[in-house]
Amino acid sequence: MPELPEVETCRLGLQPHVINHPIKQVIIRNSRLRWPIPIDLPKILINQCFTQLTRRGKYLLFTTPTGTLLLHLGMSGRVRIVPAMTPVSKHDHVDIVFDNDYCLRFNDSRRFGAMLWYSEDIQQHPLLVKLGPEPLTNDFNPAYLYASLRRRKQAIKLSLMDNHVVVGVGNIYANEALFRAGIHPLKPSHKVTRVAVSRLVEIVKIVLTEAIAAGGTTLRDFISADGSPGYFQQTLYVYGRGGKPCRVCDNQLIETRIGQRSTVFCEVCQK
DNA sequence: AATCGCGCCTGACGGC
């Protein structure tokens, strides 16, 4: 389940292998992802190069001179760079083959992912245009978040996971950031104090940055491996630890559901 | 505009 740090790690790992390598073949074995892969994608991409690989939220954006390939990994999506001759495995849905006979291979068992083409300004794409700020930029700052939360009565955890508020904070990091900021996940958004909002902004940035740094250690063998997810290398305080003792105060962690998502917190440390 | 619940999908896991 890639969160922003995994997507960023993926971007950094892919970059040297996909930029400025002419594409000679595109193989679509299964086009039924969240939305169908455009049928004419091979025709569009062949003989082009990706000139840039960027990220917006959890979307990877492969720029070409004629448009942008948009890739989302959903829950189970993985991309690897492998020799084009490598035998395919179950759920290997797409190969983008470069002229050096390596290919970008997309595998996605649950098919929540997406691969789309957009020939206009990608930032205006319907899936991107309404997204909130990137968490690691200065657009995500205490003044912005406080103003944004004031209009919202829903649980702070839901706001934090809402792409209109800030992108890239999924369930794992929402749980972790709220714990580390000492904020109860059910607290109504507009009741979180200025001070707590400031702390939350800072913590979100720290948690994500740490995770990206941890992911970086797996980059070395990116070509062969499906890099193990960065968050496993990060100490998790609450996620997946319901019923276990809090790492800070030893009190038993509470597990509940907020918006159909598993939520773990410490009722002593989080107010 | 905010908010809520639904559904897409497969693999892992527990119970019998």
Place this chain on the structure above:
DNA sequence: TGCCGTCAGGCGCGAT
């Protein structure tokens, strides 16, 4: 061993 139900979860979307 096998079958079946349940859970996991990003996130767009439609309804309110």
